[in-house]
Amino acid sequence: GPALLFLGLWAAFPRRTPLIRLTIGDASLRFHRRAGDEQISLDTLSQITKVRPLSAKFDRLTFVTAADEVVFDVANLHHEASDIINLISIRLEERGRYLREGVTDVMGAPNGVWEVISGNPFEKPD
Numbered sequence: 001g002p003a004l005l006f007l008g009l010w011a012a013f014p015r016r017t018p019l020i021r022l023t024i025g026d027a028s029l030r031f032h033r034r035a036g037d038e039q040i041s042l043d044t045l046s047q048i049t050k051v052r053p054l055s056a057k058f059d060r061l062t063f064v065t066a067a068d069e070v071v072f073d074v075a076n077l078h079h080e081a082s083d084i085i086n087l088i089s090i091r092l093e094e095r096g097r098y099l100r101e102g103v104t105d106v107m108g109a110p111n112g113v114w115e116v117i118s119g120n121p122f123e124k125p126d
Contacts, residue, residue, distance in 0.1 A: 022072060024087050026094070029063065031070060040065060042091055048099065048114040050081050061085075085114060093121060 021032040029045075031038040040063055047064040056073075059081035063070045074081045089099045098121035099114040 046116050050112045
């Protein structure tokens with residue numbers, strides 16, 4: 001009896017290793033995939049978009065550079081998408097750049113799109 005209950009709970013909540021891993025370094029973001037590693041330099045990063053698809057449990061981050069964009073599903077990670085964005089923002093501030101989230105036209109609500117801006121994040125805009 002108890003063994004079947006345990007087996008049922010174990011099957012209901014499977015533990016899978018993630019298919020992709022993200023490493024945030026001082027100069028780049030590295031995506032470790034089974035097919036091979038992919039790297040984005042923080043100097044080329046121009047935008048980060050955070051969305052949650054309707055049928056998904058986890059957020060999806062899209063990293064946009066001048067050359068291409070990388071889509072990263074935040075599933076089975078120890079950090080949430082907002083934590084990842086904060087860690088990237090800290091790395092960018094060390095390089096004289098920062099992230100600023102855009103707002104919608106309707107009452108200025110955050111839209112989930114962070115633009116990379118050059119300069120000091122604590123200066124007053126003119």
